[in-house]
Amino acid sequence: MAEKPRPIRRVVTGNDEQGRSRVLFDSAAPNAHAGPIRPGTGMTDIWVYSASPAPLSGDRDDGNLPFSFEPPETGGHMRIVQSPGPPPGYDPATDSTAVPLGEPRQRPGGTWDRGGANAISSPVHKSETVDYGIVLEGERVLLLDDGAHVMKPGDVVVQLGNWHGWTNPRIGSLMAFVMMGAKFRDE
Secondary structure, three states: OOOOOOOEEEEEEEOOOOEEEEEEEEEOOOOEEEEOOOOOOOOEEEEEEEEEOOOOOOOOOOOOOOOOOOOOEEEEEEEEEOOOOOOOOOOOHHHOOOOOOOOEEEEEOOOEEEEOOOOOOOEEOOOOEEEEEEEEEOOOEEEOEEEEEEHHHHHEEEEOOOOOOEEOOOOEEEEEEEEEEEEOOOO
């Protein structure tokens, strides 16, 4: 069973009827998901907007919408991703949950997936998005066709619809992702 993601405090600000700034929501982000893509990895949506420019109102909680890995096609979302490190004695060769690399297939929602996942790694995937990923805690390794790239706290990646995967071979990590809808260029 997937471990419940640790609560992420979310403070959403806006304006009252007189135009004065105020806090609209201050609590643990309500849209936390344990293992929506792979067991062990938690995803917490902080805010979602369906189009840009986004409406600036406090009428509803746009951080508490149904989960979708991809952001809205003409909008975006901010998400916190919690990924575990390897359990003691973990051996990828004996991982019964591992999915080998294979032919690309499109998941419901539009993300392309080539497999390659195990208990400490996401599938190799790509989506029609621009993604900003910021390492907040721990260490995470970005897997690209040109090799592995170690990311540490404060490091930022900008992903432009490319094949990539993530792994945590040493320790767990906490990352913030802003994903915005984009389009693959016609080749």
